[in-house]
Amino acid sequence: MQLTPLHIKGGRALGGEITVQHSKNAALPVIVATLLSREPVTLHGIPRLSDVYIILDLMAHLGTQHKWVGDNSLELHTPEIINTDAPYALVSKMRASFIVMGAILARAGQATVSMPGGCAWGPRPVDQHVKAFRALGVTMTEDGGNFDARREGSLNGHFVFELLTVGGTHNAILAAVLGDGVVVLENASIDTDVVDMVEFLNSLGADITGAGTNIITVRGVSALRGGAYTVIPDRIEAGTFMMLAAATRSRLRIRNVRPDHLRAVTAKLQEMGVSVTEDGSTLLVDATAGELKPVNVTTQSFPGFPTDLQPQMSTLLATVPGTSVVQDPVYPDRLTHVAELHRMGANITVSGYTQVIQGTRLHAAPVKAADLRAGAALFIAALTTEGETVIDGVQYLNRGYERLAERLRGIGASVQQNDLALAMD
Ligand SMILES: CC(=O)N[C@H]1[C@@H](OP(=O)(O)OP(=O)(O)OC[C@H]2O[C@@H](n3ccc(=O)[nH]c3=O)[C@H](O)[C@@H]2O)O[C@H](CO)[C@@H](O)[C@@H]1O
Numbered sequence: 001m002q003l004t005p006l007h008i009k010g011g012r013a014l015g016g017e018i019t020v021q022h023s024k025n026a027a028l029p030v031i032v033a034t035l036l037s038r039e040p041v042t043l044h045g046i047p048r049l050s051d052v053y054i055i056l057d058l059m060a061h062l063g064t065q066h067k068w069v070g071d072n073s074l075e076l077h078t079p080e081i082i083n084t085d086a087p088y089a090l091v092s093k094m095r096a097s098f099i100v101m102g103a104i105l106a107r108a109g110q111a112t113v114s115m116p117g118g119c120a121w122g123p124r125p126v127d128q129h130v131k132a133f134r135a136l137g138v139t140m141t142e143d144g145g146n147f148d149a150r151r152e153g154s155l156n157g158h159f160v161f162e163l164l165t166v167g168g169t170h171n172a173i174l175a176a177v178l179g180d181g182v183v184v185l186e187n188a189s190i191d192t193d194v195v196d197m198v199e200f201l202n203s204l205g206a207d208i209t210g211a212g213t214n215i216i217t218v219r220g221v222s223a224l225r226g227g228a229y230t231v232i233p234d235r236i237e238a239g240t241f242m243m244l245a246a247a248t249r250s251r252l253r254i255r256n257v258r259p260d261h262l263r264a265v266t267a268k269l270q271e272m273g274v275s276v277t278e279d280g281s282t283l284l285v286d287a288t289a290g291e292l293k294p295v296n297v298t299t300q301s302f303p304g305f306p307t308d309l310q311p312q313m314s315t316l317l318a319t320v321p322g323t324s325v326v327q328d329p330v331y332p333d334r335l336t337h338v339a340e341l342h343r344m345g346a347n348i349t350v351s352g353y354t355q356v357i358q359g360t361r362l363h364a365a366p367v368k369a370a371d372l373r374a375g376a377a378l379f380i381a382a383l384t385t386e387g388e389t390v391i392d393g394v395q396y397l398n399r400g401y402e403r404l405a406e407r408l409r410g411i412g413a414s415v416q417q418n419d420l421a422l423a424m425d
Protein backbone atom coordinates (compact mmCIF):
# COMPACT_ATOMS: atom_id res chain seq x y z
CA MET A 1 0.00 0.00 0.00
CA GLN A 2 1.34 3.44 -0.96
CA LEU A 3 1.37 5.77 2.04
CA THR A 4 1.75 9.53 2.21
CA PRO A 5 5.26 10.80 3.05
CA LEU A 6 6.55 11.60 6.53
CA HIS A 7 7.27 15.28 7.18
CA ILE A 8 10.00 15.58 9.81
CA LYS A 9 11.46 18.68 11.42
CA GLY A 10 14.54 17.91 13.47
CA GLY A 11 17.54 19.65 14.88
CA ARG A 12 16.56 19.51 18.52
CA ALA A 13 17.23 16.99 21.26
CA LEU A 14 14.60 14.33 21.96
CA GLY A 15 13.76 13.14 25.45
CA GLY A 16 11.60 10.98 27.67
CA GLU A 17 10.86 7.32 27.12
CA ILE A 18 9.85 5.06 24.29
CA THR A 19 8.63 1.46 24.48
CA VAL A 20 10.00 -1.05 22.00
CA GLN A 21 7.55 -3.30 20.13
CA HIS A 22 7.93 -7.07 20.16
CA SER A 23 10.18 -8.52 17.50
CA LYS A 24 9.08 -8.60 13.87
CA ASN A 25 11.79 -11.08 12.94
CA ALA A 26 10.96 -13.38 15.85
CA ALA A 27 7.18 -13.04 15.39
CA LEU A 28 7.20 -14.07 11.72
CA PRO A 29 8.77 -17.54 12.24
CA VAL A 30 6.71 -18.09 15.39
CA ILE A 31 3.53 -17.33 13.40
CA VAL A 32 4.68 -19.73 10.67
CA ALA A 33 5.53 -22.38 13.29
CA THR A 34 1.87 -22.45 14.41
CA LEU A 35 1.22 -24.32 11.12
CA LEU A 36 2.71 -27.39 12.81
CA SER A 37 -0.14 -27.73 15.31
CA ARG A 38 -3.75 -28.71 14.61
CA GLU A 39 -4.77 -27.01 17.85
CA PRO A 40 -5.48 -23.31 18.47
CA VAL A 41 -2.50 -21.19 19.53
CA THR A 42 -2.50 -17.70 21.04
CA LEU A 43 0.49 -15.45 20.42
CA HIS A 44 1.17 -12.28 22.41
CA GLY A 45 3.52 -9.49 21.42
CA ILE A 46 2.73 -9.53 17.71
CA PRO A 47 3.48 -6.12 16.21
CA ARG A 48 0.88 -4.71 13.80
CA LEU A 49 3.16 -4.48 10.79
CA SER A 50 2.58 -4.96 7.09
CA ASP A 51 4.94 -7.99 7.11
CA VAL A 52 2.68 -9.63 9.69
CA TYR A 53 -0.40 -8.98 7.53
CA ILE A 54 1.43 -10.47 4.52
CA ILE A 55 2.36 -13.67 6.34
CA LEU A 56 -1.23 -13.94 7.63
CA ASP A 57 -2.51 -13.66 4.03
CA LEU A 58 -0.17 -16.46 3.02
CA MET A 59 -1.26 -18.58 5.97
CA ALA A 60 -4.94 -17.99 5.18
CA HIS A 61 -4.19 -19.52 1.76
CA LEU A 62 -2.65 -22.54 3.55
CA GLY A 63 -5.66 -22.99 5.86
CA THR A 64 -4.94 -20.88 8.96
CA GLN A 65 -7.81 -18.99 10.58
CA HIS A 66 -6.73 -16.01 12.64
CA LYS A 67 -8.30 -13.44 14.91
CA TRP A 68 -6.69 -10.43 16.57
CA VAL A 69 -7.47 -10.21 20.27
CA GLY A 70 -6.69 -6.73 21.49
CA ASP A 71 -3.88 -4.77 19.93
CA ASN A 72 -1.03 -7.25 19.78
CA SER A 73 -2.40 -10.74 20.46
CA LEU A 74 -3.36 -13.14 17.78
CA GLU A 75 -5.29 -16.42 17.86
CA LEU A 76 -4.29 -18.82 15.11
CA HIS A 77 -5.76 -22.18 14.19
CA THR A 78 -4.80 -24.50 11.34
CA PRO A 79 -7.01 -27.59 11.63
CA GLU A 80 -5.98 -28.75 8.14
CA ILE A 81 -3.52 -27.62 5.49
CA ILE A 82 -5.86 -26.84 2.58
CA ASN A 83 -3.19 -25.81 0.04
CA THR A 84 0.42 -26.91 -0.05
CA ASP A 85 1.69 -24.15 -2.32
CA ALA A 86 3.03 -20.68 -1.52
CA PRO A 87 2.54 -18.73 -4.74
CA TYR A 88 4.83 -16.02 -6.12
CA ALA A 89 2.28 -13.25 -5.56
CA LEU A 90 2.50 -13.88 -1.80
CA VAL A 91 6.17 -14.97 -1.39
CA SER A 92 7.54 -12.12 -3.51
CA LYS A 93 6.07 -9.55 -1.11
CA MET A 94 8.32 -10.84 1.66
CA ARG A 95 11.36 -13.02 1.02
CA ALA A 96 11.41 -14.29 4.59
CA SER A 97 8.19 -16.18 3.86
CA PHE A 98 10.29 -18.96 2.25
CA ILE A 99 10.36 -20.65 5.68
CA VAL A 100 6.76 -21.76 5.17
CA MET A 101 8.33 -24.55 3.12
CA GLY A 102 9.56 -26.42 6.19
CA ALA A 103 6.24 -26.05 7.99
CA ILE A 104 4.05 -27.13 5.04
CA LEU A 105 6.39 -30.05 4.34
CA ALA A 106 6.21 -31.19 7.97
CA ARG A 107 2.45 -31.06 8.13
CA ALA A 108 1.48 -32.17 4.60
CA GLY A 109 4.48 -34.16 3.26
CA GLN A 110 4.79 -31.93 0.18
CA ALA A 111 5.28 -28.21 -0.44
CA THR A 112 5.62 -26.02 -3.52
CA VAL A 113 7.08 -22.62 -2.75
CA SER A 114 7.99 -19.89 -5.17
CA MET A 115 11.68 -18.93 -5.32
CA PRO A 116 12.05 -15.81 -3.25
CA GLY A 117 14.21 -13.87 -5.76
CA GLY A 118 16.28 -10.80 -4.95
CA CYS A 119 15.37 -7.71 -3.00
CA ALA A 120 16.15 -3.98 -3.04
CA TRP A 121 19.67 -4.58 -1.77
CA GLY A 122 20.78 -7.63 -3.69
CA PRO A 123 20.38 -11.39 -3.86
CA ARG A 124 18.75 -13.42 -1.07
CA PRO A 125 19.91 -16.97 -1.86
CA VAL A 126 18.21 -20.07 -0.40
CA ASP A 127 20.82 -22.64 -1.45
CA GLN A 128 21.46 -23.61 2.19
CA HIS A 129 17.75 -24.25 2.81
CA VAL A 130 17.66 -26.51 -0.24
CA LYS A 131 20.90 -28.35 0.64
CA ALA A 132 19.67 -28.93 4.19
CA PHE A 133 16.37 -30.41 3.01
CA ARG A 134 18.17 -32.71 0.54
CA ALA A 135 20.66 -33.88 3.18
CA LEU A 136 17.77 -34.74 5.50
CA GLY A 137 16.04 -36.94 2.91
CA VAL A 138 13.70 -34.50 1.14
CA THR A 139 13.38 -34.71 -2.67
CA MET A 140 13.77 -31.19 -4.03
CA THR A 141 12.98 -30.18 -7.60
CA GLU A 142 12.90 -26.80 -9.29
CA ASP A 143 10.40 -25.91 -11.97
CA GLY A 144 8.88 -22.73 -13.35
CA GLY A 145 10.28 -20.53 -10.60
CA ASN A 146 9.08 -22.86 -7.84
CA PHE A 147 10.78 -25.29 -5.49
CA ASP A 148 8.91 -28.51 -4.95
CA ALA A 149 9.75 -30.45 -1.78
CA ARG A 150 8.55 -33.98 -1.04
CA ARG A 151 9.30 -36.38 1.77
CA GLU A 152 8.49 -40.06 1.95
CA GLY A 153 8.86 -40.53 5.70
CA SER A 154 10.32 -38.51 8.56
CA LEU A 155 13.36 -36.30 8.09
CA ASN A 156 16.55 -37.87 9.37
CA GLY A 157 20.29 -37.22 9.42
CA HIS A 158 22.96 -34.56 9.78
CA PHE A 159 23.48 -31.31 7.95
CA VAL A 160 26.35 -28.87 8.37
CA PHE A 161 25.41 -25.38 7.14
CA GLU A 162 28.15 -23.84 4.97
CA LEU A 163 27.43 -20.46 6.54
CA LEU A 164 25.30 -19.11 9.35
CA THR A 165 21.75 -18.59 8.13
CA VAL A 166 18.85 -17.59 10.34
CA GLY A 167 16.13 -18.48 7.82
CA GLY A 168 17.86 -21.70 6.75
CA THR A 169 18.05 -22.82 10.37
CA HIS A 170 14.35 -21.94 10.92
CA ASN A 171 13.32 -23.84 7.81
CA ALA A 172 15.26 -27.03 8.62
CA ILE A 173 13.98 -27.10 12.21
CA LEU A 174 10.37 -26.60 11.09
CA ALA A 175 10.64 -29.46 8.60
CA ALA A 176 11.98 -31.88 11.23
CA VAL A 177 9.65 -31.28 14.21
CA LEU A 178 6.94 -33.84 13.30
CA GLY A 179 7.66 -37.54 12.73
CA ASP A 180 9.97 -40.12 14.24
CA GLY A 181 13.36 -39.13 12.83
CA VAL A 182 16.32 -37.39 14.45
CA VAL A 183 17.90 -34.39 12.73
CA VAL A 184 21.17 -32.79 13.78
CA LEU A 185 21.98 -29.35 12.40
CA GLU A 186 25.58 -28.21 12.74
CA ASN A 187 26.91 -24.70 12.23
CA ALA A 188 23.33 -23.65 12.96
CA SER A 189 22.46 -20.01 13.58
CA ILE A 190 22.53 -19.01 17.26
CA ASP A 191 20.35 -15.97 16.55
CA THR A 192 17.78 -14.85 19.16
CA ASP A 193 15.02 -15.42 16.60
CA VAL A 194 15.98 -19.08 16.23
CA VAL A 195 16.00 -19.50 20.01
CA ASP A 196 12.58 -17.83 20.30
CA MET A 197 10.97 -20.09 17.68
CA VAL A 198 12.46 -23.18 19.34
CA GLU A 199 11.21 -22.12 22.78
CA PHE A 200 7.77 -21.62 21.29
CA LEU A 201 7.80 -25.03 19.56
CA ASN A 202 9.06 -26.78 22.70
CA SER A 203 6.24 -25.13 24.68
CA LEU A 204 3.81 -26.96 22.32
CA GLY A 205 5.56 -30.30 22.89
CA ALA A 206 8.38 -30.33 20.30
CA ASP A 207 11.69 -31.97 21.28
CA ILE A 208 14.44 -29.59 20.17
CA THR A 209 17.71 -29.18 22.04
CA GLY A 210 20.76 -26.99 21.54
CA ALA A 211 19.07 -23.79 20.33
CA GLY A 212 21.43 -20.91 21.04
CA THR A 213 24.41 -23.17 20.27
CA ASN A 214 25.79 -24.18 16.86
CA ILE A 215 24.47 -27.75 17.15
CA ILE A 216 20.70 -28.16 17.22
CA THR A 217 19.06 -31.58 17.55
CA VAL A 218 15.43 -32.08 16.55
CA ARG A 219 13.77 -35.34 17.59
CA GLY A 220 10.48 -35.82 15.81
CA VAL A 221 7.24 -35.97 17.84
CA SER A 222 3.86 -37.27 16.66
CA ALA A 223 1.89 -34.05 17.15
CA LEU A 224 2.04 -30.64 18.80
CA ARG A 225 -0.58 -29.34 21.19
CA GLY A 226 -2.01 -25.82 21.36
CA GLY A 227 -0.77 -23.15 23.72
CA ALA A 228 0.12 -19.53 24.28
CA TYR A 229 3.43 -17.70 23.84
CA THR A 230 4.86 -14.19 24.04
CA VAL A 231 7.42 -13.13 21.43
CA ILE A 232 10.70 -11.44 22.52
CA PRO A 233 11.25 -7.65 22.31
CA ASP A 234 12.54 -6.30 19.00
CA ARG A 235 16.30 -5.82 19.32
CA ILE A 236 16.50 -4.10 15.93
CA GLU A 237 13.87 -1.55 16.88
CA ALA A 238 15.63 -1.01 20.23
CA GLY A 239 18.95 -0.54 18.42
CA THR A 240 17.32 1.90 16.01
CA PHE A 241 16.13 4.02 18.95
CA MET A 242 19.60 3.80 20.57
CA MET A 243 21.12 5.22 17.40
CA LEU A 244 18.39 7.85 17.18
CA ALA A 245 19.26 8.99 20.71
CA ALA A 246 22.95 9.16 19.85
CA ALA A 247 22.47 10.89 16.48
CA THR A 248 20.24 13.58 18.00
CA ARG A 249 22.58 13.93 21.02
CA SER A 250 19.64 13.11 23.29
CA ARG A 251 18.91 11.25 26.50
CA LEU A 252 16.29 8.52 25.96
CA ARG A 253 14.87 5.82 28.19
CA ILE A 254 14.14 2.79 26.01
CA ARG A 255 11.75 0.26 27.56
CA ASN A 256 10.96 -3.40 26.76
CA VAL A 257 14.53 -4.31 25.85
CA ARG A 258 16.57 -7.50 26.24
CA PRO A 259 19.97 -5.88 26.95
CA ASP A 260 21.66 -9.26 26.47
CA HIS A 261 20.47 -9.20 22.83
CA LEU A 262 22.17 -5.86 22.21
CA ARG A 263 25.65 -6.21 23.70
CA ALA A 264 27.54 -5.57 20.43
CA VAL A 265 25.48 -2.45 19.76
CA THR A 266 25.88 -1.15 23.31
CA ALA A 267 29.64 -1.73 23.17
CA LYS A 268 29.97 0.23 19.91
CA LEU A 269 27.97 3.17 21.25
CA GLN A 270 30.02 3.18 24.43
CA GLU A 271 33.22 3.16 22.36
CA MET A 272 31.87 6.32 20.68
CA GLY A 273 31.39 8.00 24.05
CA VAL A 274 27.64 7.43 24.42
CA SER A 275 26.52 6.46 27.92
CA VAL A 276 24.35 3.31 27.90
CA THR A 277 23.03 2.11 31.25
CA GLU A 278 21.04 -1.08 31.78
CA ASP A 279 18.25 -1.25 34.33
CA GLY A 280 16.39 -4.54 33.98
CA SER A 281 14.48 -4.34 30.70
CA THR A 282 15.22 -0.63 30.26
CA LEU A 283 18.21 1.04 28.62
CA LEU A 284 19.08 4.64 29.35
CA VAL A 285 20.99 6.07 26.40
CA ASP A 286 22.61 9.45 27.02
CA ALA A 287 24.53 11.27 24.30
CA THR A 288 24.21 14.74 25.80
CA ALA A 289 27.71 14.99 27.29
CA GLY A 290 30.66 15.85 25.03
CA GLU A 291 31.66 15.10 21.45
CA LEU A 292 31.13 11.62 20.04
CA LYS A 293 34.07 9.73 18.54
CA PRO A 294 34.18 7.98 15.14
CA VAL A 295 34.41 4.16 15.19
CA ASN A 296 34.76 1.25 12.80
CA VAL A 297 31.96 -1.30 12.54
CA THR A 298 31.71 -4.66 10.77
CA THR A 299 28.44 -6.58 10.65
CA GLN A 300 28.24 -10.22 11.67
CA SER A 301 25.61 -12.76 12.53
CA PHE A 302 24.36 -12.69 16.15
CA PRO A 303 25.88 -11.93 18.63
CA GLY A 304 27.91 -9.60 16.38
CA PHE A 305 26.79 -6.19 15.17
CA PRO A 306 23.58 -6.78 13.14
CA THR A 307 23.30 -5.95 9.45
CA ASP A 308 19.75 -4.76 10.21
CA LEU A 309 21.31 -1.84 12.14
CA GLN A 310 24.03 -1.02 9.61
CA PRO A 311 22.18 1.77 7.74
CA GLN A 312 21.15 3.40 11.05
CA MET A 313 24.72 3.17 12.41
CA SER A 314 26.11 4.61 9.17
CA THR A 315 23.73 7.54 9.57
CA LEU A 316 24.78 8.15 13.16
CA LEU A 317 28.44 8.08 12.11
CA ALA A 318 27.69 10.50 9.25
CA THR A 319 27.02 13.07 12.02
CA VAL A 320 30.18 12.36 14.07
CA PRO A 321 33.31 14.42 13.24
CA GLY A 322 36.24 12.31 12.00
CA THR A 323 36.51 9.20 9.82
CA SER A 324 34.52 6.02 10.47
CA VAL A 325 34.55 2.83 8.42
CA VAL A 326 31.44 0.62 8.21
CA GLN A 327 31.55 -2.78 6.51
CA ASP A 328 28.56 -5.03 5.84
CA PRO A 329 29.82 -8.40 4.56
CA VAL A 330 26.51 -10.06 5.58
CA TYR A 331 24.60 -8.08 2.93
CA PRO A 332 27.29 -6.41 0.78
CA ASP A 333 24.77 -4.45 -1.33
CA ARG A 334 22.75 -3.08 1.58
CA LEU A 335 23.58 0.49 0.65
CA THR A 336 20.37 2.09 -0.62
CA HIS A 337 20.54 4.65 2.22
CA VAL A 338 23.82 6.11 0.90
CA ALA A 339 22.53 8.02 -2.13
CA GLU A 340 19.68 9.44 -0.05
CA LEU A 341 22.05 10.51 2.74
CA HIS A 342 24.20 12.21 0.08
CA ARG A 343 21.12 14.34 -0.69
CA MET A 344 21.23 15.39 2.96
CA GLY A 345 24.90 16.37 2.77
CA ALA A 346 26.51 13.18 4.10
CA ASN A 347 30.09 12.49 3.12
CA ILE A 348 30.19 8.73 2.46
CA THR A 349 32.32 6.96 -0.13
CA VAL A 350 31.56 3.38 -1.01
CA SER A 351 33.92 0.68 -2.19
CA GLY A 352 32.42 -2.82 -2.31
CA TYR A 353 30.71 -3.37 1.04
CA THR A 354 32.83 -0.71 2.75
CA GLN A 355 31.57 2.79 3.55
CA VAL A 356 34.16 5.39 4.51
CA ILE A 357 32.27 8.07 6.39
CA GLN A 358 33.51 11.60 7.18
CA GLY A 359 31.21 13.06 9.80
CA THR A 360 29.52 16.35 9.05
CA ARG A 361 26.33 18.30 9.76
CA LEU A 362 23.41 16.96 7.68
CA HIS A 363 20.72 19.17 6.14
CA ALA A 364 17.06 18.62 5.26
CA ALA A 365 16.13 17.33 1.78
CA PRO A 366 13.39 15.33 0.09
CA VAL A 367 14.42 11.66 0.27
CA LYS A 368 12.99 8.23 -0.48
CA ALA A 369 13.33 4.94 1.39
CA ALA A 370 13.95 1.96 -0.88
CA ASP A 371 13.85 -0.61 1.92
CA LEU A 372 12.98 -0.92 5.60
CA ARG A 373 16.25 -0.10 7.40
CA ALA A 374 17.18 2.53 4.83
CA GLY A 375 13.90 4.15 5.87
CA ALA A 376 15.04 3.98 9.50
CA ALA A 377 18.34 5.58 8.52
CA LEU A 378 16.43 8.42 6.88
CA PHE A 379 14.17 9.22 9.83
CA ILE A 380 17.23 9.29 12.09
CA ALA A 381 19.02 11.60 9.64
CA ALA A 382 15.93 13.84 9.37
CA LEU A 383 15.70 14.21 13.13
CA THR A 384 19.31 15.48 13.28
CA THR A 385 18.67 18.31 10.82
CA GLU A 386 17.02 21.68 11.03
CA GLY A 387 14.45 22.34 8.32
CA GLU A 388 11.85 19.90 7.02
CA THR A 389 12.77 16.56 5.49
CA VAL A 390 10.06 14.77 3.53
CA ILE A 391 10.55 10.98 3.47
CA ASP A 392 8.82 9.00 0.76
CA GLY A 393 8.64 5.19 0.64
CA VAL A 394 6.89 5.03 4.02
CA GLN A 395 5.39 1.63 3.19
CA TYR A 396 8.84 0.16 3.91
CA LEU A 397 8.89 1.69 7.39
CA ASN A 398 5.49 0.11 8.04
CA ARG A 399 7.14 -3.29 7.44
CA GLY A 400 9.09 -2.92 10.64
CA TYR A 401 8.06 -0.04 12.92
CA GLU A 402 4.60 0.01 14.49
CA ARG A 403 2.83 3.40 14.84
CA LEU A 404 6.17 5.08 14.18
CA ALA A 405 5.10 8.72 13.79
CA GLU A 406 2.97 8.59 16.93
CA ARG A 407 5.72 7.02 19.02
CA LEU A 408 8.38 9.45 17.75
CA ARG A 409 6.07 12.33 18.65
CA GLY A 410 5.95 10.85 22.16
CA ILE A 411 9.69 11.60 22.58
CA GLY A 412 9.37 15.13 21.29
CA ALA A 413 9.91 14.67 17.56
CA SER A 414 8.03 16.75 15.02
CA VAL A 415 6.72 14.07 12.64
CA GLN A 416 3.59 14.52 10.56
CA GLN A 417 1.87 12.19 8.18
CA ASN A 418 -1.50 12.75 6.59
CA ASP A 419 -2.52 9.13 6.56
CA LEU A 420 -0.88 6.77 9.01
CA ALA A 421 -3.40 3.96 8.60
CA LEU A 422 -1.80 0.53 8.35
CA ALA A 423 -3.37 -2.13 6.20
CA MET A 424 -5.84 -3.74 8.60
CA ASP A 425 -6.81 -7.37 8.69
C1 LIG B 1 12.67 -11.90 8.48
C2 LIG B 1 14.03 -12.03 9.02
O1 LIG B 1 14.24 -12.56 10.10
N1 LIG B 1 15.02 -11.49 8.32
C3 LIG B 1 16.36 -11.41 8.85
C4 LIG B 1 17.11 -12.69 8.51
O2 LIG B 1 17.06 -12.88 7.11
P1 LIG B 1 17.53 -14.27 6.49
O3 LIG B 1 17.14 -15.37 7.39
O4 LIG B 1 17.01 -14.27 5.08
O5 LIG B 1 19.08 -14.10 6.49
P2 LIG B 1 20.20 -15.24 6.61
O6 LIG B 1 20.65 -15.33 8.01
O7 LIG B 1 19.68 -16.46 5.96
O8 LIG B 1 21.37 -14.64 5.71
C5 LIG B 1 22.67 -14.47 6.23
C6 LIG B 1 23.69 -14.56 5.09
O9 LIG B 1 23.63 -15.86 4.53
C7 LIG B 1 23.47 -15.81 3.13
N2 LIG B 1 22.67 -16.99 2.74
C8 LIG B 1 21.52 -17.28 3.39
C9 LIG B 1 20.77 -18.38 3.07
C10 LIG B 1 21.23 -19.23 2.03
O10 LIG B 1 20.62 -20.25 1.70
N3 LIG B 1 22.39 -18.90 1.39
C11 LIG B 1 23.13 -17.80 1.72
O11 LIG B 1 24.16 -17.54 1.10
C12 LIG B 1 22.75 -14.50 2.89
O12 LIG B 1 22.95 -14.03 1.56
C13 LIG B 1 23.41 -13.61 3.93
O13 LIG B 1 24.65 -13.15 3.44
O14 LIG B 1 18.46 -12.58 8.95
C14 LIG B 1 19.18 -11.52 8.30
C15 LIG B 1 20.62 -11.59 8.79
O15 LIG B 1 20.68 -11.39 10.15
C16 LIG B 1 18.51 -10.19 8.61
O16 LIG B 1 19.14 -9.17 7.87
C17 LIG B 1 17.05 -10.21 8.24
O17 LIG B 1 16.39 -9.07 8.73
Ligand SMILES: C=C(OP(=O)(O)O)C(=O)O
Pocket (backbone or CB within 6 Å): 025, 094, 095, 096, 119, 308, 372, 373, 400
Ligand atom coordinates in the same frame (compact mmCIF):
# COMPACT_ATOMS: atom_id res chain seq x y z
C1 LIG C 1 15.77 -7.10 6.08
C2 LIG C 1 14.83 -7.27 6.97
O1 LIG C 1 13.77 -8.11 6.81
P1 LIG C 1 13.64 -9.19 5.61
O2 LIG C 1 14.64 -10.25 5.86
O3 LIG C 1 12.23 -9.67 5.72
O4 LIG C 1 13.90 -8.45 4.30
C3 LIG C 1 14.88 -6.51 8.24
O5 LIG C 1 14.09 -6.79 9.13
O6 LIG C 1 15.73 -5.60 8.35
